[in-house]
Amino acid sequence: MKTHLAKLIALLFVFGAEAACSQTLNWASLSGSTIVDSKGDPLNTTFLFQLGTFDVGFMPNNTNIGQWTAKWHVFDTAAYSYNTTDLGYFTGTEDVQDVPAYASMFEEMKAYLWVRNDTQTEHFLASASTWTFPIKDPGCCPNGLVTSWSVSDLGTGTPIWGSQGSHDGGGDFTSPGPYDVQTHVVPEAGSSLLALIGCGFALLRRRRHLRILPVTTSFLLAAPLIVSRVEGETINWYGFPQKPNLTSTGMDMDVAFQFQLGMFTGGFIPTAENISLWTAHWVPAQTAAYNSTTRAFDTTLTIQGNTAPFIVGAKAYVWGRSTGSDKDEWILFRGTGWTWPSGATMPPNFHEWSAAAANEVILGTVNSGTAFLMKSEAVVSYSQWQNGLLAGEPLNGPNDDPDHDGVPNLLEFVFGTLPGQPGTLQPMTTSLVGVAGQQYLQVAIPRITNHLATVSVEVSDDLIHWQPGDSQTTEVSNTPQALVVRDNTATGPGMIRRFMRLKAVTEP
Ligand SMILES: [Ca+2]
Numbered sequence: 135m136k137t138h139l140a141k142l143i144a145l146l147f148v149f150g151a152e153a154a155c156s157q158t159l160n161w162a163s164l165s166g167s168t169i170v171d172s173k174g175d176p177l178n179t180t181f182l183f184q185l186g187t188f189d190v191g192f193m194p195n196n197t198n199i200g201q202w203t204a205k206w207h208v209f210d211t212a213a214y215s216y217n218t219t220d221l222g223y224f225t226g227t228e229d230v231q232d233v234p235a236y237a238s239m240f241e242e243m244k245a246y247l248w249v250r251n252d253t254q255t256e257h258f259l260a261s262a263s264t265w266t267f268p269i270k271d272p273g274c275c276p277n278g279l280v281t282s283w284s285v286s287d288l289g290t291g292t293p294i295w296g297s298q299g300s301h302d303g304g305g306d307f308t309s310p311g312p313y314d315v316q317t318h319v320v321p322e323a324g325s326s327l328l329a330l331i332g333c334g335f336a337l338l339r340r341r342r343h344l345r346i347l348p349v350t351t352s353f354l355l356a357a358p359l360i361v362s363r364v365e366g367e368t369i370n371w372y373g374f375p376q377k378p379n380l381t382s383t384g385m386d387m388d389v390a391f392q393f394q395l396g397m398f399t400g401g402f403i404p405t406a407e408n409i410s411l412w413t414a415h416w417v418p419a420q421t422a423a424y425n426s427t428t429r430a431f432d433t434t435l436t437i438q439g440n441t442a443p444f445i446v447g448a449k450a451y452v453w454g455r456s457t458g459s460d461k462d463e464w465i466l467f468r469g470t471g472w473t474w475p476s477g478a479t480m481p482p483n484f485h486e487w488s489a490a491a492a493n494e495v496i497l498g499t500v501n502s503g504t505a506f507l508m509k510s511e512a513v514v515s516y517s518q519w520q521n522g523l524l525a526g527e528p529l530n531g532p533n534d535d536p537d538h539d540g541v542p543n544l545l546e547f548v549f550g551t552l553p554g555q556p557g558t559l560q561p562m563t564t565s566l567v568g569v570a571g572q573q574y575l576q577v578a579i580p581r582i583t584n585h586l587a588t589v590s591v592e593v594s595d596d597l598i599h600w601q602p603g604d605s606q607t608t609e610v611s612n613t614p615q616a617l618v619v620r621d622n623t624a625t626g627p628g629m630i631r632r633f634m635r636l637k638a639v640t641e642p
């Protein structure tokens with residue numbers, strides 16, 4: 135009976151889960167732009183490039199710069215790159231469908247590009263006449279059309295702060311351009327005023343002074359962000375720059391890394407064995423760029439409401455990711471106390487969520503007493519695997535079998551075998567197990583957990599009608615070694631026959 139059942143394990147190959155609808159906004163400078171500060175020096179990595187908008191009715195100008203931070207809503211933070219050959223450029227991509235509170239906060243609002251350093255002494259703020267955040271349409275754009283905004287859209291417009299081309303906006307500068315983007319400094323009088331406002335908050339931020347080096351008095355310029363806000367909670371989430379942060383191969387994390395604070399929807403519990411399902415369940419609240427110089431990410435989120443899934447008490451996670459040509463790098467962690475606060479608490483609280491305090495690490499390594507703080511793990515998509523092991527091979531589709539060993543590429547991917555070298559599939563162990571006096575068919579599937587494919591089991595009693603889902607099968611265990619699934623319908627001598635098949639699904 136066992137042998138018979140084993141032979142009847144069928145394989146079902148399904149490819150190309152329906153493309154999710156997306157409404158993507160790409161915003162960038164041109165490659166090779168001259169992006170400089172008020173002295174004409176290239177911007178360093180302490181500068182933040184953000185696309186966002188301000189509170190309804192607030193018009194930023196050069197007299198109210200002290201209120202900008204409190205009124206600002208971040209749509210997306212860009213990665214910035216600079217080297218002497220290519221000069222500088224920044225680029226950001228965000229799907230409006232993925233931004234929490236998009237409809238209430240951004241829809242039909244004027245979009246601004248705000249460039250500033252971490253001490254808030256240098257700013258560039260501008261908007262082009264065409265930059266209006268689109269209306270969110272959940273059914274929009276299955277063909278993946280992208281809206282692109284560029285610094286060149288600014289045309290002959292004058293920035294609110296800083297300069298572009300020959301157009302000089304607010305603020306002081308010592309090195310006239312023209313440059314593509316130039317930040318300007320806050321004039322002396324304004325700096326004094328901001329520092330004064332900031333003093334009241336110095337105590338609350340004291341711990342931050344301990345971990346950010348070097349400490350300068352100009353840091354106080356950032357404080358109005360908190361002081362002028364009277365409603366809502368604030369979460370400062372960061373990776374403390376004590377130690378190196380490494381990738382799976384032991385390299386330093388670089389600027390391609392991006393960290394998000396967010397949560398998983400629908401009761402989904404992420405594990406290292408279900409990583410292929412994370413993206414579909416993930417809702418980010420905020421994105422932070424990784425600074426490879428300070429080896430840190432550090433940003434602050436203001437909570438002013440509790441729109442689902444960001445309800446009070448929901449578990450928050452930090453997910454760090456980097457995309458490469460042959461593999462991605464992921465790390466996912468949280469602290470036990472990182473639960474979403476109420477946006478209506480008075481007086482507002484201030485939360486510090488540090489990677490160094492993370493004690494629930496789902497993928498990668500964090501704070502394990504080693505010489506590094508964080509270490510990510512490699513994650514491989516089908517297309518990355520295809521580009522590596524099937525380069526130049528025309529039969530590279532998921533159902534193709536270029537090595538004629540009877541194992542289609544998708545299953546070679548799932549089980550980690552070589553698609554260009556004939557071999558056999560990893561054996562799937564089937565057995566009959568006894569539960570409460572009944573016998574049930576069970577299978578152990580030794581799939582590769584860091585390959586982004588979803589593996590599931592369907593059952594049948596006639597090999598014609600197949601039934602999927604939790605009501606039909608029970609996941610006995612899901613470990614790095616194997617996914618073990620048991621049929622929910624009893625079988626055995628004299629009873630109905632039962633069959634199982636494996637279904638593998640992957641994104642292109
Ligand atoms: Ca094959």
Ligand SMILES: [Ca+2]
Nearest residue numbers: 552553555557
């Ligand atoms: Ca093979």
